[in-house]
Amino acid sequence: MDRILRLVPLYGLLSLLPLPAQADAPVDCDTLSDNASLEAGEYRPPLEAKVIGEGRLHFHSGPDAACKNNKLYVIPGDGLTVYASSDKGWAQVMYIAKDGEDYTGWVEEKRLQLGGHYGGTQLPAEVTAFIQRHEECLHFAGEEPYDAERRAELEKAVNEVCVGHDRQLGSLREQYKNDPDALQALAPLENLE
Numbered sequence: 001m002d003r004i005l006r007l008v009p010l011y012g013l014l015s016l017l018p019l020p021a022q023a024d025a026p027v028d029c030d031t032l033s034d035n036a037s038l039e040a041g042e043y044r045p046p047l048e049a050k051v052i053g054e055g056r057l058h059f060h061s062g063p064d065a066a067c068k069n070n071k072l073y074v075i076p077g078d079g080l081t082v083y084a085s086s087d088k089g090w091a092q093v094m095y096i097a098k099d100g101e102d103y104t105g106w107v108e109e110k111r112l113q114l115g116g117h118y119g120g121t122q123l124p125a126e127v128t129a130f131i132q133r134h135e136e137c138l139h140f141a142g143e144e145p146y147d148a149e150r151r152a153e154l155e156k157a158v159n160e161v162c163v164g165h166d167r168q169l170g171s172l173r174e175q176y177k178n179d180p181d182a183l184q185a186l187a188p189l190e191n192l193e
Contacts, residue, residue, distance in 0.1 A: 029062035033106065036063045036086050047082040047132075048115035049093070051075060059105030063090035072103055085109050085132075087140065087157060127182045130172055134189050137162040141192065166191040 051057050056073040063086050074080065074095055084092040091109040096102045114128055123131075140158050145151035169189055176182035 027062065027064050027066040029060070029064065029067035032062035032064055032067065036088075036090065036092075036106070047128075049080045049082045049091070049112040050115065051078045051080065051111060052113045053111045057107050057111045059093075059095075059103060059107060060090075061105060063088060063092075063106045067106070069105065072105065074107075080107070080112065082112065082114065085136075087136075087153075123182055123185055124176065124179070127172060127176065127185055130168060131185060131189070133161055134165065134169075134192070137165055137192055162192055166193045 051074050053076060056075060057078075059069045059072040059074075060067040061069060078095065080093040080095050082091050082093050086092075086106075086109075089109050090106045091112055092104070093107055093112075094102055094104045113125075114132055115122065115125075137158070140154055140161060143150075143154050145154050169186065169191065173183065173186055176186070
């Protein structure tokens with residue numbers, strides 16, 4: 001009996017400790033994909049891309065690691081069509097398999113080497129990368145800062161993507177002044193700073 005009485009206060013102390021945090025709620029990949037598609041910077045016409053890096057690049061049903069499709073992947077060297085990219089490092093893509101079947105989803109953008117726009121001439125990689133940067137800058141600069149946190153995110157993104165834009169645009173125009181395709185691709189771009 002004496003032992004039971006000594007355990008009661010210990011039980012009381014343990015009951016005051018915080019309970020372990022509940023596991024995070026499951027990610028709704030479909031909703032996440034729909035929302036990201038609305039906010040993502042679109043490429044019109046879409047871009048060509050090649051898978052780079054090591055190992056398999058898995059498709060995701062939404063732009064989140066929790067949405068991984070373990071059965072659907074591409075490998076380095078495979079070609080993809082890129083329709084959009086999110087500000088969190090995801091690209092919305094399509095892959096056409098050798099049997100003609102097509103697959104769409106989200107992949108990590110850092111594993112892609114972006115090429116030119118479909119239907120256009122193959123531009124120098126430097127020009128293609130700058131055009132993507134220009135589109136990202138326009139995207140972030142046009143976003144609405146609905147609260148202080150979003151304002152800070154947008155300011156950081158604009159500083160990362162847009163600073164030095166005009167200088168690089170002028171430099172590329174000078175560098176490719178004898179390349180009519182590159183000049184034509186750069187011509188409609190305007191100074192943003």
